[in-house]
Amino acid sequence: MSHPLVGIVMGSDSDLPVMKDAVEMLDKFGLPYEVIISSAHRAPELTTDYARSAVERGLAVIIAAAGVAAHLPGVIAAQTPLPVIGVPIKSGPLSGVDALYSMVQMPPGIPVATVAINGAKNAAILAAQIIGATNPEVREKVLHYKEELARAVEEKARKLQE
Amino acid sequence: MSHPLVGIVMGSDSDLPVMKDAVEMLDKFGLPYEVIISSAHRAPELTTDYARSAVERGLAVIIAAAGVAAHLPGVIAAQTPLPVIGVPIKSGPLSGVDALYSMVQMPPGIPVATVAINGAKNAAILAAQIIGATNPEVREKVLHYKEELARAVEEKARKLQE
Amino acid sequence: MSHPLVGIVMGSDSDLPVMKDAVEMLDKFGLPYEVIISSAHRAPELTTDYARSAVERGLAVIIAAAGVAAHLPGVIAAQTPLPVIGVPIKSGPLSGVDALYSMVQMPPGIPVATVAINGAKNAAILAAQIIGATNPEVREKVLHYKEELARAVEEKARKLQE
Amino acid sequence: MSHPLVGIVMGSDSDLPVMKDAVEMLDKFGLPYEVIISSAHRAPELTTDYARSAVERGLAVIIAAAGVAAHLPGVIAAQTPLPVIGVPIKSGPLSGVDALYSMVQMPPGIPVATVAINGAKNAAILAAQIIGATNPEVREKVLHYKEELARAVEEKARKLQE
């Protein structure tokens, strides 16, 4: 399990501060990943090559992050049978609503699994859930993570009572 | 491969006309599924029981459709480690924007893989992609489907030229 | 009148700075309350237990605050016959519009009494009005508070004239 | 228990088709009510008189419905210590979003308990919950109603399985 299972692609290096949350969660789940910068518009060939070679390179899921027009996840999804998770990045005067609409409103045939604006962490958890859909070991890790979340809330609730 | 792999849950039987597109796509991919009506608000126990038993019943993915406040996918996602796909249903004066925001803007920890408003067909394709992420046979079917889509467009393009 | 009449539940301790306005107003009205942290998604069992035990623990009203997807008030309202007041919290790129829609657009059967985004103070006043609906003593306090508000405006108006 | 406990006020008789859902729910709960047409703008004195006399006439809750600018619930809430439930009516090119914002965004001091656009049924349930907050008999009726809702969903779920 040493080749990357998850590809994280982002349209610009300015998306890195948001997307490091995804990297940290994948580390936590012990899922190998790769991080790529590409651009649907400025580097269309690089993007196409990346999308088309994803299966043979052994990826199981792709996370694609982009802001404003945010065509990156859709353009990748058009060229691979793998599930593509879209992270709309908050940037510009529309605060990411443009990116959200552009990702989530994909036409019939080519879905993008869209998470919250700047939802990098959830993108990684969703990637783990997708791999865990048919891999009990990874699913177990997701389950443990959810139990951790519940315990953290209970802890805070308890502290507040004291 | 005879027990359901995909659970389709919807908040109301009025969502059935939209969600039959998901059913048809899963039939096309040969993926076994079950269709359930539940409601996060009117039948919270039924919903909880369904979510909590999903793994042991052998499901790999859950598709949850709901309109307006549309808490159903989030409430299910809170109680299962499986990936949950959310379909915002167009209903009421906000035309599904309320349902979209309520699904896609899930807080860190509990993602919902949101597709387009009324995007039932894409929810099923995404379910197939998720299962195909680690199952080459299903992935192949997704790939063939995409080739079909391309051929259909090329066919239309050709007809227009004549 | 020493057990709590009003339960204040919030999805995260980051909501505390907003919700302290509710606490101060309840203190002003002399209404006993409790403050709880829970999460519809990260701690669903804690939330369910809280909602289901509310009546027997003597609560009359629940105030629930949450941001983004903001399912907390709806999930609680689904599991108690008590009136639930929802406070959409301003957070994230949609500035609380997502939380507002998710609370106010509840489906027929399960209302959430929604106040303004970050409207913690009004949530507490509404809680007092609800208790005062059938309790003349509390209603009188609300009446006095409204007279205070009018006097404060008149005072400012007078100062401006001078 | 023969004088009205709930006042239903609407800005125009064109709101009657929507608001009859509230009337039916109050009948179901056995709560006495009155139905009034008034207008914050076209009949300000009538509205003021109604709001100011509400307590002495024995009302416990007021439901106020209005479309577009929709000032009616806020104007009533300004002049009574009773809880006021606002129902934004879908009308005009903004589909009720204008009415929703105008009701829910009330300034600190004067809350309006806002329900969904056209949410007349939920306004009545909320009225019952408010009266039930301190009246166990009415609360019991709300509880039974919620059990009915759950049974209806379970019934539909069962039928779908067959």
Added chain:
Amino acid sequence: MSHPLVGIVMGSDSDLPVMKDAVEMLDKFGLPYEVIISSAHRAPELTTDYARSAVERGLAVIIAAAGVAAHLPGVIAAQTPLPVIGVPIKSGPLSGVDALYSMVQMPPGIPVATVAINGAKNAAILAAQIIGATNPEVREKVLHYKEELARAVEEKARKLQE
């Protein structure tokens, strides 16, 4: 011409920094005015008294500024035959869109002449135009002001060329 012709009413003293632009423009046009703080919700009687006495006190126009639910201009317009100019104030998470909708979407019968969000300066110019509609001297001042605006732009254009 020493009694006030224009009444400037605002819902809160926090609106003063925005509304001083209106004051400066009225000074520039030499139109006498008065500045009042009132609140449609917190001081409904003060507001009613102000609106009802406006004609007999010799006012020709009222400028009313308010944020969020922003009922003030509508409530005043309901109780005076004078033209009422509404200034939606930018405040809160909706940035004044709530106030804009609440003012501009007044129902048939009771108009509010709405200007831009925070458009205090334009409110004063509009007040001068309204008085100037039948008063050639004031109209002349508006005309001169517009010529000044044009010269200022031409001046900037010229400077840029150099």
Added chain:
Amino acid sequence: MSHPLVGIVMGSDSDLPVMKDAVEMLDKFGLPYEVIISSAHRAPELTTDYARSAVERGLAVIIAAAGVAAHLPGVIAAQTPLPVIGVPIKSGPLSGVDALYSMVQMPPGIPVATVAINGAKNAAILAAQIIGATNPEVREKVLHYKEELARAVEEKARKLQE
């Protein structure tokens, strides 16, 4: 009082069905008017000539209606010292929100007195209020009209009681 006091300008003859409400109200108030079709974009010279000659032709107020980009009222306001009332017309996929923003968000210096989307009736009432600002006879007519409105509401309220 036989030359027109109010100019009604609309961008297209498709706006006539909406704008006839303005015509009827001006008839009711006995205010002479003229109805013009012009277009800020397709007939810029006609529009400029109309705006520049308005004062000398004796107009007191201009009502300008337009849909989508809806520049007409702003372009007229730029070229006359008279008050210009803007009526955003509901047309196209944005339902008049585009027209509303384009009219109401005029920059400092050149106000447009904006009324509701399709608010032709209120535009005419506002025109009467503007003329009535300094003309007691017209103001009296506005007052009577408002009393009529109140009586109509009271009549409906009475009928409902019976």
Added chain:
Amino acid sequence: MSHPLVGIVMGSDSDLPVMKDAVEMLDKFGLPYEVIISSAHRAPELTTDYARSAVERGLAVIIAAAGVAAHLPGVIAAQTPLPVIGVPIKSGPLSGVDALYSMVQMPPGIPVATVAINGAKNAAILAAQIIGATNPEVREKVLHYKEELARAVEEKARKLQE
């Protein structure tokens, strides 16, 4: 001047009824064109081939129409130095706002010249203006068309007066 100068590409044959307005305007201007169906997502290679060969095939401008996620114009613009005009198509629950944002909010480097939602006619006029930017004969045709528009408005204005 017999090979196509303008390429009209649309994502689906359901866009044809809207786009025929563009065809008619290009006929009116005597500009040769071709009409193509392609899809950024379902037929990415066809789209790429079309965009990359556009210059050598002698096109001067491309008009691309698409609804919902509407990536088509951006994907084409990424792969040709020609100006690309985007026509957002009204379809689905967001009425074309999703398509508008997705086209107009293109990132720095790759512009799409966006026209109104369903603005097929204007797309063709813009194409003519672009060709006319350096071609006096075509510019003259645009000028004549604008004069026609003005005359049509003047004609309607005159008829209304009679």
Added chain:
Amino acid sequence: MSHPLVGIVMGSDSDLPVMKDAVEMLDKFGLPYEVIISSAHRAPELTTDYARSAVERGLAVIIAAAGVAAHLPGVIAAQTPLPVIGVPIKSGPLSGVDALYSMVQMPPGIPVATVAINGAKNAAILAAQIIGATNPEVREKVLHYKEELARAVEEKARKLQE
């Protein structure tokens, strides 16, 4: 090629910091330009004169930038057969959405080629593409620029891998 080919007009000198990106790109492409301040509302004659003389002064394209009501590009487009590129400026509480709608939603007959909010750089690239539509030398420069963009992305991608 020494007289200006591109006219950059802006409504206010406060737009200069945004619009300098356009200036820099035109410098990069070696296209001569002029920068003008005018205002559709405050200096309507200056604007008209500028638009009407554009062709005879040898311009090929006009870039017009404006915020809020943002009528400038439409008013210019109404008076010249040249292509007009609109840049909506982010300013005021609506963050440029008002300006975007006002530019892009132009009525049939008079298009404005709208780019992203604050998209000054893309406006200049589009201007180069428009000139390049019929000028191979300029088109070649656009092509080189796009290759540069791709190389820059590939460079960043490579650095990230190291």
